[in-house]
Amino acid sequence: MNRRKFVKIIGAVTPALVMPLTSFGEGGSSNFPIVITTWDQNKKANQAAWKVLKSNGSALDAVHQGVMVPEADPKDQSVGFGGLPDRDGIVTLDACIMDHAGNIGAVMGMENIIHASSVARLVMEKTPHVQLVGDGALQFALENGFKKENLLTENSKKAWKKWLETAKYNPMTTIEELEKRIHKNHDTIGMIAIDQQQNLSGACSTSGMAYKLHGRVGDSPIIGAGLYVDNEIGAASATGVGEEVVRICGSHTIVEAMRYGKSPEEACKLALMRLVSMKGESYAKNVQIGFIALNKKGEYGCYSLLPNFTMAIVDTNGEKVIHAPSLFS
Numbered sequence: 001m002n003r004r005k006f007v008k009i010i011g012a013v014t015p016a017l018v019m020p021l022t023s024f025g026e027g028g029s030s031n032f033p034i035v036i037t038t039w040d041q042n043k044k045a046n047q048a049a050w051k052v053l054k055s056n057g058s059a060l061d062a063v064h065q066g067v068m069v070p071e072a073d074p075k076d077q078s079v080g081f082g083g084l085p086d087r088d089g090i091v092t093l094d095a096c097i098m099d100h101a102g103n104i105g106a107v108m109g110m111e112n113i114i115h116a117s118s119v120a121r122l123v124m125e126k127t128p129h130v131q132l133v134g135d136g137a138l139q140f141a142l143e144n145g146f147k148k149e150n151l152l153t154e155n156s157k158k159a160w161k162k163w164l165e166t167a168k169y170n171p172m173t174t175i176e177e178l179e180k181r182i183h184k185n186h187d188t189i190g191m192i193a194i195d196q197q198q199n200l201s202g203a204c205s206t207s208g209m210a211y212k213l214h215g216r217v218g219d220s221p222i223i224g225a226g227l228y229v230d231n232e233i234g235a236a237s238a239t240g241v242g243e244e245v246v247r248i249c250g251s252h253t254i255v256e257a258m259r260y261g262k263s264p265e266e267a268c269k270l271a272l273m274r275l276v277s278m279k280g281e282s283y284a285k286n287v288q289i290g291f292i293a294l295n296k297k298g299e300y301g302c303y304s305l306l307p308n309f310t311m312a313i314v315d316t317n318g319e320k321v322i323h324a325p326s327l328f329s
């Protein structure tokens with residue numbers, strides 16, 4: 001092999017060779033890569049992300065591949081294809097994505113495209129903008145080769161028709177409803193990964209609160225609310241009542257708390273306590289929010305307002321599910 005060729009090959013593999021696969025003492029877990037998601041039902045999404053991470057792919061590609069799994073799954077009634085519609089029977093999708101370099105993209109209230117996260121990524125990579133909404137987002141997707149699809153499955157249509165009988169909108173989730181929701185595999189996917197280069201990225205995708213007003217946008221596609229990444233510090237993502245997550249700039253608040261020394265779990269708790277101090281205990285007790293966070297050292301944590309929130313993890317030790325501690329029981 002001549003020297004030039006040798007240098008070229010070494011050049012291509014250097015990052016993987018020189019980056020330590022383990023690092024940090026001090027309470028760091030810390031084998032890279034790691035992926036975490038909201039909800040244990042997103043284990044399959046984690047596996048898709050893990051496939052990318054373990055072959056030395058980027059955290060950005062990993063979270064994108066990961067959230068595409070529930071987006072394409074008609075049985076998941078809170079993300080992508082098969083998501084529950086708004087009160088007019090229309091499925092509208094929200095998604096955002098953020099990488100280690102502070103690049104961001106989002107779509108909001110987009111109809112007829114299964115992979116909202118892919119369109120969000122394209123907004124990030126191919127436009128001078130960071131957010132596209134409604135018809136504009138759809139137009140952009142179609143111009144970029146996405147196919148128009150009917151996102152309302154028979155099951156979701158049936159559920160909507162049933163809802164119409166009372167047409168009562170109650171996003172303030174009671175514990176009983178919450179348990180039902182979990183058993184129905186219901187909720188937004190927020191996913192965060194750190195790759196072998198120790199870069200962080202995140203993605204968040206949802207069909208939003210079922211039976212919302214047409215045009216309503218929650219936290220999930222809002223950078224700083226449903227998702228935030230700071231490659232020096234860590235990243236956070238959210239699920240639950242989006243109005244309340246937006247109110248406290250949830251994910252950004254968590255990342256800032258980690259910046260000032262809080263562990264991921266403490267930082268998630270602190271953001272939830274912000275809502276309690278702002279709106280009062282009796283208000284916050286009737287709302288569900290679940291937060292997940294991962295810091296640069298590879299430590300992760302989660303917290304929720306009400307019980308039954310879970311976080312799924314894959315790292316070099318394998319798969320794990322954590323039942324989040326909650327502020328209220």
Ligand code: ASP
Nearest residue numbers: 188208209218239240242
């Ligand atoms: N956060 C989502 C929204 O408010 C809903 C959810 O996580 O269930 O749109």
